[in-house]
Amino acid sequence: MRAESSLMDVPAMTCAHTDARQHAGQILKTDPADCLALTQALLEDLPCGAPDCAADLCLLAADAALRCGERDLSSAFLEQVTPTTAGGHVRSLLLRAQLAQGSGQVTQAAVYVQRAAQAARDAGLRGEEGDALSLLAQMQHRAGKSNEALHLLARVLTLRQADGNVDAEIRALCDQVVILNSQGRLRESLELLDAAQRRLPDCTDPLESALLVHANLGVLHEQAGQYGAAHAQFTQALDVAQRAGNQPESITMALKAGGMAHKLGHLDEAAELLTVALEGAREMGSTNEQSTALQTLGMILAAQGRGPEAAEAFQEAESLAEASGDVDRQLEILLGRATHHLDHQQPTLAGAPLKRALMLAEQAERTREMLQAHELLAQLYEDDAPREAIAHLKSAAHLSDQLRDVVLAQQARELTTQAELSSARRAVWHERQLRLASEQARTDAIAALDRERFYDDLTGLPNRLLMRVLLSQVAEQTTRGGQGVSVAILDIHRFKQVNDALGPAGGDELLRAVAGRLKAGLTKGEVLARTGSNEFVVLLLGETLEMRERRAATLLAALRENFRVHGLPVSVQGSLGIAHHPHDGTDPDELLRAAHIALDDAREQGHALARYQGGGEERQATLHFEAALADALNQGEFDLHYQPITDAASGLVRGAEALLRWHNPELGFRSPAEFIPVLERTGLIVPVGAWVLHEACRRASTWGGVPVAVNLSARQFQQGDLLGTVRSALQGSGLPPECLKLEITESLMIQSPERVQEILLGLRQMGVQVMLDDFGTGYSNLSLLRNIPVSGLKIDRSFVTALERGENASAQAMIRAIVQLSEALGLDTVAEGVEHAEEHQLLRDLGVTLLQGYHFAPPSATWNPEPHCPSGVVAAV
Template sequence: MTCAHDDARQHAEQILKTDPAGSLAITQALLSDPPCGVPDCAADLRLLAADAAIRIGQRDLGSGYLAQVTPTTARQRVRALLLRAQLAQAAGQVAQAAGYFQRSAQAARDEGLGAEEGDVLSLLAQMQHRAGKNNEALEALARVLALRQADGDVDAEIRALCNQVIILNSQGRLRESLELLETAQQRLPDSQDPLQSALHVHANLGLLHEQTGQYGDAHAQFKQALDVAQRAGNQPGSIIMALNAGMMAHKLGHLDEAATLLTSALEGAREMGSTNEQSTALQTLGMILAAQGRGQEAAEAYREAESLAEASGDVDRQLEILLGRAEHHLNHQQPSLAEAPLKRALALAEQAERTREMLQAHELLARLYEDDAPREAIAHLKSAARLGDLLRDVVLAQQARDLTTQAELSGARREVSHERQLRLASEQARTDAIAALERERFYDDLTGLPNRLLMRVLLSRATEQAARDGQGVSVAILDIHRFKQVNDALGPAGGDELLRAVAERLKTGLGQGEVLARTGGNEFVVLLLGESVESREARAETLLAALRENFRVHGLPVSVQGSLGVAHHTQDGTDPDELLRAAHIALDDAREQGHALGRYQGGGQERQATLHFEAALADALNQGEFDLHYQPVIDAVNGEIRGAEALLRWHNPDLGFRSPAEFIPVLERTGLIVPVGAWVLHEACRRASTWGGVPVAVNLSARQFQQGDLLGTVRSALQGSGLPPECLKLEITESLMIQSPERVQEILLGLRQMGVQVMLDDFGTGYSNLSLLRNIPVSGLKIDRSFVTALERGENASAQAMIRTIVQLSEALGLYTVAEGVEHADEHQLLRDLGVDLLQGYHFARPSATWSPESHRPPGVGAAV
C-alpha cells in the first residue's frame, strides 16, 4: 500500500536538522490528516514530531508524542530510545541518558543499522565530552567514523572527524587535531551536501584559531561559517556561529558587533531551548555589560549563565564561564571576586582532566596571589610549568594561520587544502617554542632580566639561605625619575634603549650571588648580599652613583637620576612579601622627601589601611555600594528648577560613608573611574528619565576621555534610559582642555551632534585659555566655588569683579553661567544682581538620593498642613 504521507514526511525528515520548527509544523499537519492506512506511518510521524519538538526546546510536547508511540520496527525502537536519552539529558539526568544512548546504539548494532548507530554514538560522544569523559567520547567517535566510512557517507564522515577535532582541541592535542582536520578537508570534494560540510570545516578552523590565540582569524572563520549556515537555512548552526563570532568580536574589542551577534544568538537559543548556547551568550554579554559599568546586570547574566551550564552537565561550558569571569575580574582590579570562581574552576578541571584549563587556572591563581601571597603564587606557577610541558604543540599556532587563506567556496563545492608542514613540525621547533614560553613566563623580554615572579622565587631562596647560614640580605627597589618625559621625547624605541642601557650598567655593579630584576616599566629590584647592613646600604649607594654618568640614546646624551628604597632582612621583614612591601614604602618616602636613598622607617600599617581602602573601592561597583545623590540647579531670577547635578556617594559596610574627596582621586589614579563613570551615566540618565524633562548634570573625568569609548557610553546610557539628549549635561574641567585639546574637541563635537550639552566646570581657577574657550563647543560655564566662598569671607570687591567678568564673557560667547556653593539668601541676591543665570547650593537643597522635581520646595516654603 502506498503511503499518502510519504513525500511530505521525507521532506520533514530532510529539514529536521536545519529547520526543526518547520519540520514540526509539517508533521503536525500530517498527523491531523485522516490515517493513510499504512502500518507504522503514525508511529513514524509521532517519532518525527517528538524529535523536532525536542530540538526546539518543547520537551513536554516531545515527551507527549513519544508516549503515544509503541515501536514495532527496529528503526522505531532505536529512535524511541534515542529520544528518551535526549529528554533525560535535557533534564540533567546524565546517568539515565547514558543508559538510553547505549541501549539505542546496541539495538541499532544488533539490527545492522549502521547509519542509526552512528547517529546515536555521535550524540553519546557529545554528552560524554561535556561530562569530561573524553577518552570514552573518542572511542565512540572512532566507531562512528568506521560506520560512516563503511556506509560511504562522506558528509557524515566529515562531521565525525570534526567532532573528534573538537575533543582533541579541548585536550590540547593540536597535532592530532590538525591531522584529522586535514583528512576532513581532503574529503570535501566528494561531499554531497557541500554547504553543510563547509559549515563544519569553517567552524573547526575557527575553533583551531581560537585555541591558538589567533582571534582575528577565528572571527573571520566564524563569520564565514555564519554566512554558510544562513544560506543553508540551518538555524541551529546559525545560532552557534553567531555565538562564536560574537565571542571573538568581544575578544577583539568590537563591543557593539559582539553585543549584536550575541543577542541574536541568545534570542535564537532561547527560542530553541538550547541551554548551552544560552549560557555562553550570557557569559560574554555579562563581560560587555560589566565593561559598560552595568555591574548589576552583568552579575545577573553571570549567575544565569552558570546556572544553565551546571544544569546541563557541560563541564567545558562551566570551565569557560568560571575562568572567563575570573580573568575579567582580575583585568578590572577586582581580585576578591576572582578567587572563588578560580578555585572552583581548578577543582572542576582536575576532576575532568582538562589540562589546558588546569594550566589557565594555575596561571590566573598565580597572578591573583602575586602581590599578597607570593608563596602560593610560586606553587601555582610550578604547577603551571609542569602542565605546560604537556601542551607542546603551541608552535603550530603560527602555522595554523595559513589555513584561513586556503578556504574558498567554488560554486556548490568546497576545496580546502593546507601545506603538509602543518603536521611535520620538527621537534627542534617544538623545543624552541617551549623554551620561549618558559622564558617569557619568568624573564623580562626587553632586558632579559628576571621578572617580578622569578625575583620573588630568588628572594625566597635567599631569605631561607640567610636563616640557615646567617648571611645578610637586603632588597633595594630603584625607580628612574622622569622616565615618561624621556619616553615622550625619544619615542618608545628610545625609552626601550635607555632601559636596556640602565640594566647593563647596573649589572656591572652586582656582587657575587646578587640579582637584578626588572619588575615594572621603569622599576628595578636588586637583591643585595653582605654581612652588615652598612655594607649593603653602601652597595645601594654605589648603584645610584652608577646612574649619574650620562647615557647615550640614539646618539644623544641623556641624564638619569633615580630614587632607591632599601629594606633589610630580618629587621624590616622576614619573608619576600614583607621585604618588598617595606622597600616600596622606603622608595615612596625617598621620592616624597626628594632623597636619592630611602631606608624603611615603618609606616606599614598606614599603607595596609590604604590598600584595604583601595581594595574595598575596587569591589564597590559590583557590590552595589555606590549611590547617586541629586542637588537641584535653580533659576536665579524666578527660583524655578532648571536641572539637578548627580553626585557620587559611597557607603562601605566596613568603612562606612566615605567622602568623595577621599575616593574620587583613588578612582582616578587606578582607572576605576572609567567603569564607575559609565555606571554613573547610565544611572543618572535612568533616574532623570522620570523627571518629565528636567535635565541632569554629570561630571566627567579626564580618564573617561583618554580611555574607553565615551561617546559609545553616552549613547548607550541615553538609548537604554530613553532620556532625550538635550536633558543630559556633562561637566568637564578647564585643565582637561589644556591637557588634550584636540581629543577633547573631537569628543565634544560628537556630543554636540548627539544633542548633549557640555559645561565647563570650575571656571576661573587660573587655567582659562580664552582662545581655546572660543573654539570648543561648550554651552555654559560653572563658576568656581572659591569665588562664591569669597563673598561669604568678605572679599566682595575682588570676588564680585571676577564673577562680573565671567558673566560678561559668557554673554559675549552666548553661554549661560552657573554658580555653586550658594549657602545664604544674601549670596543668592548678590549673584542674581551680578547676572548669574543659575544657582546651586545648600541654600536651596542639600544633595539627596531621593530628590525629585516633584519633591522640591523652595527655601522658606513650609510643608502643607
C-alpha cells in the same frame, strides 16, 4: 552543549519510501519544518510493506516536531512508535528525555537517558551510547555536577574516536570546553579547542563544526574579558548557524552576541538580538534560552531606568530557570535581580533572592557566586544589621582567598606548561643541529644553550632566572653560616637619554662598563645580575644590616666617576633600593618585591639609597584598585546618577547634573573623590568621559527638553577629539544641543586658554552652552572670563558651606560679588551644596538664580524630571 541523535542515519530498507526517508533524515537538522512535512506525507501513504518503515518515520517526525518547538505533536508521534530495533528503542528514549527536560521534568528525563545509554551499551551501539551520555552530561552540568559531566564526556570522546566519527568527536571536545570554561580552567579549554581545530579538515559537516569552534572561541574571549573579540566570534557563529539552517543554535548565538553587545554598551543592538532570540526560544518552547534572553533584557531595561519592566523580566527569567533545573542560570538571575534592587534603593526586595542564591551556590559548590552573594548581603545589612554585614564580609574574604589560591595555582600550571613547551621546542631544534656536529661541537652547543637560558647576552652576568636561583641558595647558606644577605636593586638614571644621544651601540657599551665597575666592587660570594634594560640586582653579604647597607652605598658611589663611551665622558647617576633577609622577606619573590618598593621610594624621595620600610600591602591594594578601574568601563560597572538643578524662586526643575558612580563586584561602591583622580592621572578619563557624554545625552533625550549638565576634565581638552565626541553624543541620542550643558573648571582656563577658547567657540557654534564650575576658588582671571564664551558660573560649594559655619558676612559678600559680576556679563549663577531651607532662602535673597543640593534631592540613578516639572514649564540652565 547539545546531544545529537542518530535519526538522520536512517538505515536503507527495501520499501517504497527508502529514498524519501533518507532525504528526510538528511534535512532534519538544516530544515526541520520541511522534514516534518515530508514525514507526515509519507506516514499518510502507509502501509508500504516494510516492517520498520512506520516506526522510523514516526521517530523522524517526532524529532523534527521537537526541533520546530511543537512539543505536543512530537509527543503524539512518539506514542505511535513501537520500535522493532535496538537503535529505534534508544532514539525513542532520547526523544522522550528531551521532551521531559524541556517541560521541566528533570528527574524523569534523567531516567530516560540512563535507560537509553544502557540499552545502547547492551546492543553495542557506540554512536547511540555517545548521544545518550552527551545528553546526560549536559543535564548533570546544569544541575551543578560538572565533574561528573566531565567524566561522562571523556567516555563519549573514547566512543566517538572508536567509531571514527570526526564530527561527533569535535562535538565531544567542545562539550568538555564548555564545562571547563565554566570552572575557569582556561588552559585546559584551550588545549581541547586546539585539538578540535586540528580535526576540522577531516570532518564531514564543516558548517556545524565551524559553528562549534567559533562559539567556543567566543566563550574563551568572554572569560578573558575580551568582549569585542567575543562579540565578533559569536556574530560569526550566528551567521554560520543561520546558513546551516540550525534554528536552535541560531537562537543560542543570538543570545551570546546580544549579551556581548550589552557588555560593550551597544544597547540597541543587544535588545534587537535578544528580542529575536526570545521570540525564537518561545516558538520552540526552549525555557533555558528564554530565561537567558529575559535576564539580559532585564538588565538593559534597568539601565534605561525602566524598573518595573526590568523586575517583571527578572521574575519571568527566574521562574523559567527554576523549572529547567539549571543551577548556573538560576544563580545568574537571582544575583542579577538582587543587584538591580540594591542599585535602585529597594533593599527589602533584595533579601529573598540573595538568600536563595547563597543556598544554591553552597549546594552546587559555586565559589564565585557564593562570594558575590556574601558581598551583596553585606551591602544589604550594612546600615540595619552591622553584625550580620560583618559576618558576610568575613565569609567573602575567606572565599576571596580561596579563589586567589585557585588562580595562583592555575597560573603556576600555565607557566609550567609554557616552560615545558618552550624547552621541548628548543630541545628539538638543538637536537637537529647537534646531529650534524661533532662531539666537541655538541658540548659547545649545550654550553651555549645553558648560557642563553641563564646569562645576559650583553654583559655576561646572570639573568633574572639564574639570580632567583642563586638568591635562594645564598639565603639558605648564609642562614646556616651566621652571615646575612640583602638584595639591592640599582637603576641607572636617564639611560634613555644616553641611548638616544650615543645610539644603541653606545648604550650597550655604557651598560658593559657599568657592569664591569660594579662587579669589580664585589666581595667573595656576592652576586651581580642584570635583570632589566638599565637595572642591576646585587646580592650583598655581611654580618649586620648596617654593614650590607654600607656595601650598597659604596657600589652606588662607584658610579659617580665619569665613564667614557665612544671616547666621550658620560656622567651616570642611579638610585638603589635594598631589602634584608629575613626581615623583609624569606623567599626570592618577597625580597625582590620589597627591594623594588624601596627603589621606588628612592626615586620619589630623591634619595640615592633607600631601605625597605614596608608598604607592600598598600601598594598591592593600589595596583589592584587601578587594575579594576582600568577594566570598569568594559565590565559595565560605571553608572550615572542625576541631581536636579532648581529655580531658586519658583522651585521648578531647570535641569540636572550627571554624576559618575562606580561599583565593582569585588571592591564595592567607591567614592568619586577616590577614583576620579586616578582616572585623571592615567588618562582613562578620556574614554570614560566619552561614555558619560553619550549616556547622559541618551538619558536626557527622554526628559522632554530638560537640560543635562556634564563635567569635563582637562584631559578631555588636551587629548582626543572633544568636539567630535560631543557631536557624536548629540547625534546618537537625538538630544537638542541647547539641552546639553558642559561644566569646566577655572584652572583649565589658566592652563591652556588658547585651546580652551578654540574648543568653546566650537561648542558655541554647535549650540552647546558651557558653565564655569567651582568659581571663586582663587584662579579667576576676569579679563579671560570676559573673552571666553561661557553661559554661566557655578559658585564653589565652599561659599555655601561657609554660610552654615557661621561665616555669613564674608561668604555673603563673596556670593553677592559673584552675582553682580554674572549680571554684568549676562551669565546665569548656580549654587551647589545647598543642604537646608535657610541656605535656600538666603541664596535666593542674594540673587542666585539656580540651586542644587540635598535640600532638593540626592543624586539618583532613577531620577527623572516628570514629577517635578509640569508640562510646558521648562527653561534652560
